[in-house]
Amino acid sequence: MADNELIKSNGNSNHSARLADALITPVIKFSGYSAILFVGMIFYFLWSEGFAALREVPLSVLFSQRWYPIEAYYGILPLIGGSLLVTLGAAIFAVPIGLSTAIYISEIAPDWMRGLLKPIIEILGGLPSVVLGFLGILVLSPFLRQGLNLPTGLTALAGSLLLGLIAVPTIVSIAEDALDAVPASYRDAALALGANRWQTIWRVTLPAARSGVLTAVMLGVGRSIGETMTVMMVTGNAAVMPSGLRALLEPVRTMTATIAAEMGEVAKGSTHYQVLFFIGIILFLISLVVNVTASLLIYRKTKRSERILS
Amino acid sequence: MKAATTQRQRIQTLSFSLLTLVTALVVLLIFSLLIYIFWQGASAISAEFLFGFPTDGMRAGGILPAIVGTLYLTLGTAIFSVPLGLGAAIYLAEYAPENTWTRLIRIAITNLSGIPSVVYGLFGLGLFVLFLNFGTSILAGALTLSIMTLPVIISTAEEALRAVPQSFRVVSISLGGTRWQTIRKIVLPQALPGIMTGVILGLERAAGETAPILFTVAAFFLPRLPTSPMDATMALPYHLFVISTQVPGMKLEIQFGTALVLLVFVLSMNLVASLVRARARKRRQW
Amino acid sequence: MDKIIIEGLSVNYSDGTESLREINLRIPANQITVLFGPAGGGKSTLLRTLNRLNDLADVQHAQGRVLLDGVDIMAKQADVLGLRRKVGMVFARPVVLPFSIRRNVLFGLELAGERDPQILAQTLQESLRQAVLWDEVKDRLDDPAFALSGGQQQRLCLARSLAQHPEIILLDEPTSGLDPISTSKVESSLQQLKQDYTIVLVPHSVQQAARTADLAAFFLQGELVEVAPGEAMFTNPRDKRTRDYIEGRFG
Numbered sequence: 008m009a010d011n012e013l014i015k016s017n018g019n020s021n022h023s024a025r026l027a028d029a030l031i032t033p034v035i036k037f038s039g040y041s042a043i044l045f046v047g048m049i050f051y052f053l054w055s056e057g058f059a060a061l062r063e064v065p066l067s068v069l070f071s072q073r074w075y076p077i078e079a080y081y082g083i084l085p086l087i088g089g090s091l092l093v094t095l096g097a098a099i100f101a102v103p104i105g106l107s108t109a110i111y112i113s114e115i116a117p118d119w120m121r122g123l124l125k126p127i128i129e130i131l132g133g134l135p136s137v138v139l140g141f142l143g144i145l146v147l148s149p150f151l152r153q154g155l156n157l158p159t160g161l162t163a164l165a166g167s168l169l170l171g172l173i174a175v176p177t178i179v180s181i182a183e184d185a186l187d188a189v190p191a192s193y194r195d196a197a198l199a200l201g202a203n204r205w206q207t208i209w210r211v212t213l214p215a216a217r218s219g220v221l222t223a224v225m226l227g228v229g230r231s232i233g234e235t236m237t238v239m240m241v242t243g244n245a246a247v248m249p250s251g252l253r254a255l256l257e258p259v260r261t262m263t264a265t266i267a268a269e270m271g272e273v274a275k276g277s278t279h280y281q282v283l284f285f286i287g288i289i290l291f292l293i294s295l296v297v298n299v300t301a302s303l304l305i306y307r308k309t310k311r312s313e314r315i316l317s
Numbered sequence: 318m319k320a321a322t323t324q325r326q327r328i329q330t331l332s333f334s335l336l337t338l339v340t341a342l343v344v345l346l347i348f349s350l351l352i353y354i355f356w357q358g359a360s361a362i363s364a365e366f367l368f369g370f371p372t373d374g375m376r377a378g379g380i381l382p383a384i385v386g387t388l389y390l391t392l393g394t395a396i397f398s399v400p401l402g403l404g405a406a407i408y409l410a411e412y413a414p415e416n417t418w419t420r421l422i423r424i425a426i427t428n429l430s431g432i433p434s435v436v437y438g439l440f441g442l443g444l445f446v447l448f449l450n451f452g453t454s455i456l457a458g459a460l461t462l463s464i465m466t467l468p469v470i471i472s473t474a475e476e477a478l479r480a481v482p483q484s485f486r487v488v489s490i491s492l493g494g495t496r497w498q499t500i501r502k503i504v505l506p507q508a509l510p511g512i513m514t515g516v517i518l519g520l521e522r523a524a525g526e527t528a529p530i531l532f533t534v535a536a537f538f539l540p541r542l543p544t545s546p547m548d549a550t551m552a553l554p555y556h557l558f559v560i561s562t563q564v565p566g567m568k569l570e571i572q573f574g575t576a577l578v579l580l581v582f583v584l585s586m587n588l589v590a591s592l593v594r595a596r597a598r599k600r601r602q603w
Numbered sequence: 604m605d606k607i608i609i610e611g612l613s614v615n616y617s618d619g620t621e622s623l624r625e626i627n628l629r630i631p632a633n634q635i636t637v638l639f640g641p642a643g644g645g646k647s648t649l650l651r652t653l654n655r656l657n658d659l660a661d662v663q664h665a666q667g668r669v670l671l672d673g674v675d676i677m678a679k680q681a682d683v684l685g686l687r688r689k690v691g692m693v694f695a696r697p698v699v700l701p702f703s704i705r706r707n708v709l710f711g712l713e714l715a716g717e718r719d720p721q722i723l724a725q726t727l728q729e730s731l732r733q734a735v736l737w738d739e740v741k742d743r744l745d746d747p748a749f750a751l752s753g754g755q756q757q758r759l760c761l762a763r764s765l766a767q768h769p770e771i772i773l774l775d776e777p778t779s780g781l782d783p784i785s786t787s788k789v790e791s792s793l794q795q796l797k798q799d800y801t802i803v804l805v806p807h808s809v810q811q812a813a814r815t816a817d818l819a820a821f822f823l824q825g826e827l828v829e830v831a832p833g834e835a836m837f838t839n840p841r842d843k844r845t846r847d848y849i850e851g852r853f854g
Contacts, residue, residue: 021684021715030494032412038404039413042425042471044463049432052443107339109375115333116340124344124418131347133518133587135525138576140559142350145569175343205329226431233433235528235552240562263435263528270439270532275447287439291432298431299424484698489655492711492767493687502713507701602749603699 034123057284094166094227107180132176140240161243174227363572386550391460402470410478430468458534473515510597612667637816642820691764697756755787
């Protein structure tokens, strides 16, 4: 009967489905764990080339203030200082602007506008950094030079402005998501108590989205520290230890730009080469700390005690 | 009481105006950037520019090798990062138990997403160019870019997979389906638009990156097309960097033209991703 | 003749909640067996043990034997996929897959690799007729299943289970979201179906239990309190707790 035929064919193809399942599962598991593999590999390769720098170059020299590799001066402090200065400047620009825009999009803009604004900000986020650096050289730095009467426009300030611009989309999208996630009941409760919309945003919504906003800022800043091309093109690349606020108007050099600019000219295995890898290790560790802290902030423990079937 | 309210209203009006202004300025800035590049670069665009080779030390002629190089790199990145990234996303969304190992995987992914692009360049140099002896090649560059693109693909794909209602899976299992059948027949097809959006956005970033390809694939001046994955090649982002900083006497027009081509390449991917997302939202049955 | 024999079944979830305690129950073939009782009694858990769907949930500990035609389905080497084809399930909320009506009904066969167009067409019509849905959808089999109403979707789910020619059909509060007309359509189709299938039903009300049960089992907090033929159970229950529940003193 048709029934019996059915049951027979069930049994046969059961095998191929089971076989496929058995073959695919280890492949998928491996893909899942590959992320750990890659992080390990990256750290290993950085470490294997960069650790030697600690042997070749005494720590006192490594952490001195003179970076002049040609004469074996490998002080990386000016580079760290350069990165910090430019990043700090970027944060000063990006955080207020990014948060303002995020608040506007999430709380004030009408729905139709929100649908337009988000893709536009995303466009900014997708712009290649080399294009921004390019515009920085041609437009921003002459503008700074003339406007602020400086010997050159290729300064930390130029870098900060552009990095700030790059960080804004990251801050906007994460902060906007965080603000959006605040339950409507919070807002409704505040409004019912007589608060106007601004008070609700400032005193209720924003504090409630605190951890998400903080994450947004951290990730935005993290992106700034790691930015390479833009800073390489507009910060002037002078490895001088920045001192005081006026340093913003002077050329600096970041860690990232140093690696990018000098890697092409070093001999493999030379001390210079090893120190550059060492700088890479520092960058890797900084990004590790920033990103893992940010992700722990938004990590909420959800226990799988809800049975899947209910 | 009334005075206090008016004052609060004034603060609100002020704050709202300020926020609106800031946002408007940001939007204005973005448009100005785009329009400026289009305006300055449009005149350089011609058939010769797009399909010709650079001449006169790159000061004239076309940028075909750079365009082709970027296309190959993007393709290569897709080939490596999409299967691996999708596999990892499927693992996280469908298989992974809630334990320490899984948390480690997630931390690793977060870590990968934050590593500076130039550090990826160093890694690519160390592993692919030197250790594995691929030399400065499209292969080395694509592999480096792939690892960099993985976190983006994994997170968007995982989100897309998780969005598919759990009840679908339960039905499939109760009918005697295996886990892979359930994923293949129901979950993946339903999550596909979201996954594609993530892939396109990830590839968009890979296409625009310079630092990872600086030491792994990019050639300064290679006026012929690459013929194998082991060849070095020019690439659009690197080319723009070079002609705007390393080549004296470079015509502004050509620089802007190159920037324009790169911009169009990247933005069109952005557009496609948005379209995919919008269409999926409309057609979704759940 | 007993289709399913449950011996000493105990199930605990990983968060420590005990769901079933030492259940002994015989489910006769070709009858409607009803598992009823207040919420949290373990009825759904028992149902899901019968097609091993519990494997998907956080079950920490499952003991005992469940014999289906004499074969223990709880054994380690049991053929779970085959079991799930023999035992069909209809859920409380109709879960319709994002496909056409046709593909929904035939999905079980698709999973099993059945490709013969004749068998497919035949099964499609048979199952939809048995679920009392054929006349309403026969002209739009390729329309998306989501376009159907709630009651139609639930009957579609029933058709989907029937298409696999299972031997047993489990229904977990299948009419809870449905209007009275759809509910009675489902209940009357069950009466037809029991001639060919063994039916285990968790009703959503005591009244439904009374209407449909050939055999009724009362569950209270994981314990099987009483088993009796339908008429006897609802006119003269022996245990006091059963009586209190049926008469509505708690619930």
